[in-house]
Amino acid sequence: MKMDNWPDQVRRLCDILGIAHPIVQAPMAGGPSTPELVAAVSNAGGLGSLGAGYLSPEDLDGDIKKVKTLTNKPFAVNLFVPPEAVTDTPSDELLNRLKNFSDELDVQMPALTDGTPVISFDEQLQVILDNHVPVFSFTFGVPESRHFEELHRKDIAVIGTATCVEEGVMLEKAGCTVVTAQGIEAGGHRGSFGANEDIPMIGSMSLIPQLVDRLSIPVLASGGIMDGRGMAAALALGASGVQLGTAFMGCEEACVPGVWLDALINSKDTSTVLTKAFTGKYARGIKNKFVEGMSGLEEQVPEYPAQHYLTKALRAAAKSKSNPDFMSLWAGQSSPFIKRTTAKELVENLISETGEVILKLTEEF
Ligand SMILES: Cc1cc2nc3c(=O)[nH]c(=O)nc-3n(C[C@H](O)[C@H](O)[C@H](O)COP(=O)(O)O)c2cc1C
Known part of the structure; x- marks a missing residue:
């Protein structure tokens, strides 16, 4: 399928982001979205995204410069909007459970008096502005209005994440140029931020058209899309493009530890769960010993970033010992479709498969 053939909704997104194909590689903080992956996706005509939520301003600056040496195409950098200060004190039951797991791996739990280190969003954003990154997600x-003003002044396209219509409306009003609709199938953290006590749990099939109908800016569909069938379905629901995370973890350019990749390859439809146990924020990953061992304690888990901090050493030790029992194995519900490939092949296959699906449907009607 050629870009000229795309419907207006898609061409509008491609024009805003300066890309040939309406495919965004999801930012994946914590390792998978390497500068090499980001550049390879952008070089293939999609939009690569650097997941920079956990990076210090210095490391972020280095990674952006690395991407720029590998591509002259547009790419995105993604940050976490900072949480409110956490005041919960974890229960003894929760701390004891974490201590038992830590003892099993022979790691030291951080002392609560250490406090939770916070990375400055303002400093991270300044690095993005100084480097003239083309797209910020x-x-x-929702960042503050002064952040939007600075981004708009530099002509940087801005993509926010919504998990329900109310959040999408807030993002458009705040000044986003594009909104990502994150369906409940999605791997990794839920982007939810609205006032709802329970996080929204809306599947992509319902969320995409409701956001498309309410917003006047383009909507990117995200969650459970792994191939041309999913991409065609998202476009049929009115999305202007797609954002895939789990599918890009199968690419050679991504950095995914072997045991995590094996878990993805061997996963099935029921393998993933939503859990707060790793970080204090709901996220979807493959069920393992840690998730099962924390069951019953979800209500006691302190909010992000406190729990993220409490489990950091445990997760790092598990990773260094290639022990998947205590790693956060983030994955979307469609992980069984993951393929070992390159970013270029994945982007090309998505485009050709989407064209075939649309053609087959129209011919058979
Ligand atoms: C390993 C992993 C890390 C993620 N990290 C981020 C992140 O840093 N920022 C973000 O906006 N979304 C992040 N996400 C969510 C993605 O943006 C996207 O919503 C999700 O991957 C879509 O679902 P899929 O994995 O089924 O394609 C992450 C997803 C995964 C799988």
Whole structure:
């Protein structure tokens, strides 16, 4: 399928982001979205995104410069909107459970008096502005109006994450140029930030058309899309493009530890769960010993980033020992479709498969 053939809704998104294909590689903080992956996706005509939520301003600056040496095409950098200060004190039951797991891996739990280190969003954003990054995306909330003013002044396209219509409306009003509709199938953290006590749990099939009908800016569909069938379905629901995370974890350019990749390859439809146990924020990943061992304690888990901090050493030790029992194995519900490939092949296959699906449907009607 050629770009000229795309419907207006898609061409509008491609024009805003300066890309040939309406495919965004999801930002994946914590390792998978390497500068090499980001550049390879952008070089293939999609939009690569650097997941920079956990990066210090210095490391972020280095990664952006690395991407720029590998591509001259547009790419995105993604940050986490900072949470409110956490005041919960974890229960003894929760701390004891975490201590038992830590003892099993021979790691030290951080002392609560250490406090939770916070990375400055303002400093991270300044690095993005200084480097003239073409696209800025974010999750977990809405940045302040002064942030939007600075981004607009530099002509940087801005993509926010919504998990329900109310959040999408807030993002458009705040000044986003594009909104990502994150369906409940999605791997990784939920971007939810609205006032709802329970996080929205809306599947992509319902969320995409409701957001498309309410917003006047383009909507990117995200969650459970792994191939041309999913991409064609998203476009049929009115999305202007797609954002895939789990599918891109199968690419050679991504950095995914072997045991995590094996878990993705061997996963099935019921393998993933939503859990707060790793970080204090709901996220979807493959069920393992840690998730099962924390069951019954979800209500006691302190909010992000406190729980993220409490489990950090445990997760790092598990990773260094290639022990998947205590790693956060983030994955979307469609993980069984993951393929070992390159970013270029994945983008090309998505485009050709989507064209075939649309053609087959129209011919058979
Ligand atoms: C390993 C992993 C890390 C993620 N990290 C981020 C992130 O840093 N920022 C963000 O906006 N979304 C993040 N997400 C969510 C993605 O943006 C996207 O919503 C999700 O991957 C879509 O579902 P899929 O995995 O089924 O394609 C992450 C997803 C995964 C799988």
